[in-house]
Amino acid sequence: MHSDRPVALALSGGGDSVALLDVASGWARANGRSLLALTVDHGLNPDSARWTAFARDVAHAAGADWRGLSWRGPKPATGLPAAARAARHRLIADAAREQGARVVLFAHTADDVAEADLMRAEGSTLGRLRDWSPSPAWPAGRGLMLLRPMLDVGRGDLRAWLTERGADWIDDPANEDLRYARSRARRSLLPLGEGAPEGRMRVDCLSGEAVPGQPPLTLERQNDGFAAVRSSPLPLGEGALKLDRHVDAFTLAAVLVCAGGSDRPPRGDRLERLLARLRAGDVFTATLCGARIGAGPDQVLVTREAGEFARRPAPPLPLTPGEETVWDGRWAVTIAEPGWSVAAAAGRMAALSKADRARLNALPPAARGGWPVLIRNGGTAPVLAGTAAMTRSLVEERLALALDRMTHETELEPRAHGATPRNHLFSGADITE
Known part of the structure; x- marks a missing residue:
């Protein structure tokens, strides 16, 4: 092509x-x-x-x-x-x-x-x-x-x-x-x-x-491709990922960085301790690279650690009309009108409309606080970002790139607005162990 x-x-x-x-x-x-x-x-x-x-x-x-x-x-x-x-x-x-x-x-x-x-x-x-x-x-x-x-x-x-x-x-x-x-x-x-x-x-x-x-x-031309055989994270919703307890270190590090919106991989000693607890079957909650790892008896869920928004509060990020703005390293937001800023839902969920709270409640509880909301002209009444702006999660695509799930230049092409997003985490070769 x-x-x-x-x-x-x-x-x-x-x-x-x-x-x-x-x-x-x-x-x-x-x-x-x-x-x-x-x-x-x-x-x-x-x-x-x-x-x-x-x-x-x-x-x-x-x-x-x-x-x-x-x-x-x-x-x-x-x-x-x-x-x-x-x-x-x-x-x-x-x-x-x-x-x-x-x-x-x-x-x-x-x-x-x-x-x-x-x-x-x-x-x-x-x-x-x-x-x-x-x-x-x-x-x-x-x-x-x-x-x-x-x-x-x-x-x-x-x-x-x-x-x-x-x-x-x-x-x-x-x-x-x-x-x-x-x-x-x-x-x-x-x-x-x-x-x-x-x-x-x-x-x-x-x-x-x-x-x-x-x-x-x-x-x-080489035909052997670049796909690696690794345990695949399962997307449960925008920015929420389910893991197998036997995930390898490379995949776990990529999941943590992407889910947390970070630009730095975890230190090897901390990653090894986390892997050991997962493989031992421990039930625990931990944070690393800005991500929250909730290891329960039935599943391991990785989301953004919403508590960081309270521990390290930051003012809402102003949005420029017509320009894509990356918020928290995880979301790309484009607004059409001036006067809007983006912030975390954490601490603002009670002020959302009933309809927005219902949409947010469809997510796993741990993922709700890290969802982006929009605030108009410094006001106090937020709205979910997806209802007032073109908003897309970067977590899944970034993770697919890190795990070699997009092995050709043509797979990097953006989809037209309104088209069904491709799920690159499940395309191509089998990556289950």
């Missing part, structure tokens, strides 16, 4: 991203797709403006559109690499969504995988690199997937290939700065490119036919 949406590509100007640009631009031309290269200037090096100009020039030479993005504002004194990575993902996600892209290509290699593995072994909480995964920027990256097609290719192979083609690239000296864990991991590992087999660029999640490229990368 042909798509007129652009495919975005994160272009730093380094050897890995220049190699990916070369191959992706050939694929885009052969498939009639536009390619949008996005370069982030972190403002951390005196040469960053020159590097950005280099990236612009190589993007245009490859026939790609290009946008430069800047990380502005003060920089943290500690945790700079993590902050820079988060800013980069957020800026790229905002720009990609603004231009209508659904997929962003990243040039991570087998060396990046090995470095990340070593860093985790030394205590880092860095996540694992996957070839097809949702954007970690939330909510900026909602509905956006990252494709890393070169995870089987060594960095040395790429640079040798570029050298043969007479191509140039940038070497960032920060990659050799041993103050940073990534640089120390890179220094301690042997080159992975020597003697490595030819890599492959995976494009099965992109629409269009694949075409041959040049070694060490070839663009070939």
Whole structure:
């Protein structure tokens, strides 16, 4: 199926991203797709403006559109690499969504995988690199997937290939700065490119036919898919999820983050304790990542922890007419008229109309307080968000992306207003244990 949406590509100007640009631009031309290269200037090096100009020039030479993005504002004194990575993902996600892209290509290699593995072994909480995964920027990256097609290719192979083609690239000296864990991991590992087999660029999640490229990368269609075999959460209503007690750690972490509207996964020790209690058959209530886990004798229900709205009260969030606003990391709300704000139903349910209370009472009790309500011009009489605005839950779609239930670019397309939503948690391969 042909798509007129652009495919975005994160272009730093380094050897890995220049190699990916070369191959992706050939694929885009052969498939009639536009390619949008996005370069982030972190403002951390005196040469960053020159590097950005280099990236612009190589993007245009490859026939790609290009946008430069800047990380502005003060920089943290500690945790700079993590902050820079988060800013980069957020800026790229905002720009990609603004231009209508659904997929962003990243040039991570087998060396990046090995470095990340070593860093985790030394205590880092860095996540694992996957070839097809949702954007970690939330909510900026909602509905956006990252494709890393070169995870089987060594960095040395790429640079040798570029050298043969007479191509140039940038070497960032920060990659050799041993103050940073990534640089120390890179220094301690042997080159992975020597003697490595030819890599492959995976494009099965992109629409269009694949075409041959040049070694060490070839663009070939893969048919094995990305679906994983995991216990599936069962949606009981907007934002409420039922779990099996034998859920695996990956799925449980994804459920907690999505149901709680959070952007940070749970710490491993807390997640393991929660898993142990579930598997032991304990009856309990716990909170983690902003989510409430209610483990009863008959079911395990995960919802937003409504008590947090009382413990950390926040003023109602103003809504701009005609613009989609994400509230609490879980709901997308679009209003047509000015003067409205969105807030939690917790503490306001008694003020709802009888009809709205009846609608709310159809939900599991634990899910009611986390439901959004609208308030007009600072008034005290709320209405349920779905009755006065276009409102959709982001929880189920976000979870489907995290659990690899949407394995193709076309599955990311939004449904027309009024169409029956797809339930991606139950599409495709069997994911029950």
